[in-house]
Amino acid sequence: MSKFRYCLIILIPCILLSGCDSQQPEQMLETYSNRLANSLDIDSELNLSQPLQLPPYPRRRERIIPVTDLRQGLVEVLNLRHCQLLNLIAERNSSLGKVMQPSKRMVYEIRLYSGLRRCLKTLNSNDADINLIQQVQAIFVVKESEFEAALWNGIFTSEAIERNFSLSEPALPLEGDNGFSLSRQALNALNQVAKLTNTQDQWSEPDSLEQLEIHYQSLYNNRYGSRWLRSISLIRRTLEHSTAVIEQRLEQRPLCYQQQTTPKARIVINIFNKYYAGQLQPYMARIDREGKQWLELNRNLLHNFSSIPQPMQKYHNLILATDAPHWISYIQARDRHTRAWQTLLRQCNLMPGSS
Template identity: 65%
Template sequence: MPYIRCFIALSLMLVLQGCDQRPVETMLERYSNRVANSLDSEAQLDLEGPLELPTYPRRRERIRPVTDLRQGLLEVLKLRHCQLIQLVAERNSSLGKVMPPSRQLVYEIQFLSRLNQCRQSLPSQTDKKLIQQLDEIYRIKKQSFEAALWNGIFTSEAMERNFSPSEPALPLEGDGGFSQSRQALEALNRVAELNNIVHNQAQWDEPDNLDQLEPHYQALSTLRYGSRWLRSLSLLTSTLNHTASVIEQRLRQRPLCYNQRATPAALIVKNVFNKYYAGELQPYMAKVDRHGQAWLSLNRRLLANFNHIPATMQQYQALMLTTESPFWQHYIEARNRHTQAWQQLLTQCNLMPNGGSSS
């Protein structure tokens, strides 16, 4: 059912966008080109081309090796101890051997948690050889637990689709799946925090609602908020830089106003500013900015739970997934440049709104 709800939500967003298959690009082009026309510039914005974004690392570059238990140690678990017989049997079944990463993640957590509880509760007169064997099993599984957590999250198809480069920009209305994607990342963060807990606490419990992780994976897979946000921010960066260039070029050529006295041409420019920037672009940009910072923070927290991150993922994170990354900083630079260009233009004509910023 959660999967169906996600699909319906995405379908409704597409329907609400109407016949225009690229509503965001249309809005951005309309804004920038209206500015250019009002300043007698022929520099028209065209966002039709493909985006040049770094691709998400391939699965074989993200996966981490996990140590398997030797058969002799597994035989210990097939006894009556630890109530792990059914869990191990499910994992070794034909279906268990092709578990998706999300289910493997749940298995690894449940296995280690129940094994630890079993070891902690064994009476002192228990056979020492059995205790040694259980300790060895726990040591091996604990040693590879971080890799198992990593693979369960970052090799999943849901995470790949969440960073697919082929998705459209976020819609003009609504949150574009941000709320459900945030909940999914928060759930994965709670799971990933086990990495530190397992290695630093003798007694610990598996998270509540562990079996309810699948809807969160489905939300990431279906809504693909990350992919859509990355596209939106890239489009905004291009639009802001292009529009700033148009304004800067006009300011270099000749003043729009003299002695801070607004001309009829300046009033047309101000009307474009009010209608297309303040009325259309700015609300969309504010939403993408605000939600994007929260989304980046959740991704940074998620990755911070791991002591070892594959090199390709480190590179991708540095390029794309922090507010210090070049991707975000290019947007900030474009936003500031765009703001300064408008401030200079409107100040020249004494048309700055309430003496404030246009950002």
């Protein structure tokens, strides 16, 4: 093998790896903050490799709400043939039905609840056997009282939802599809299901139950929420570090005297244009815009339920609420960083619109 060909084989993977690395949000953020520090003669290096300082999502046993698992005897099940529920209950009592995933269990509960409502209406209008009516009524009363809990468990004990609050996923990419669109569609679908808890007087079985598994799969595969949590945390830490750098320089000595732009100031404005305005701001704007929608969808999902386990309510207050510390600290870091840049640029007569 020629020396040239050998070098080419070595060089190509290095180029490809370099291209991949340049797309990592951590590298973009560290480059911006560290170049800013160097341009301002401040010895301070940003390292984003530390673990996320966020509360963990409550464990499954802290999220689940106990419900009654009705197991009808053979004679009772045969009686329910009048309700056309025999196949549905048989499926639930099968070996596979006993280990249903939360999402499939929720669909079963919705269909059973819908079938029992329909059956009672039919039996009462046809003057059916009173014992049969009482049997169906007794089952329906239990299912009605626990219907909200069944929906809660189907949504909030699923692995798909859990994965969207993991602390181990990477940050969202700088460009391209980040899974937000599919995740938004999935959360909208779950919100429609959750609204069934508030429409029992005019209740009807949703037409889209068959599509729910697709939405759960989208949430599981994209894990947008988990990746968004990391991204917003990385941005906040970058902004806080970079703001401290600017403020330290402003306290030490002016970058410009009497608003006279210096060669040093032009280096700083190049950092501003290339790395802050050119890279960080577009990424931050997308994370901000999509994150607001994602937070609102998750808040709406929780607000459909009147009974929320205490660990979940606490997590909501810390992460999802409009005044959650996690979100507020990001907003504060963003606004403080903007003010720091404005002060620095005014000092050098470099604010947009300045002569």
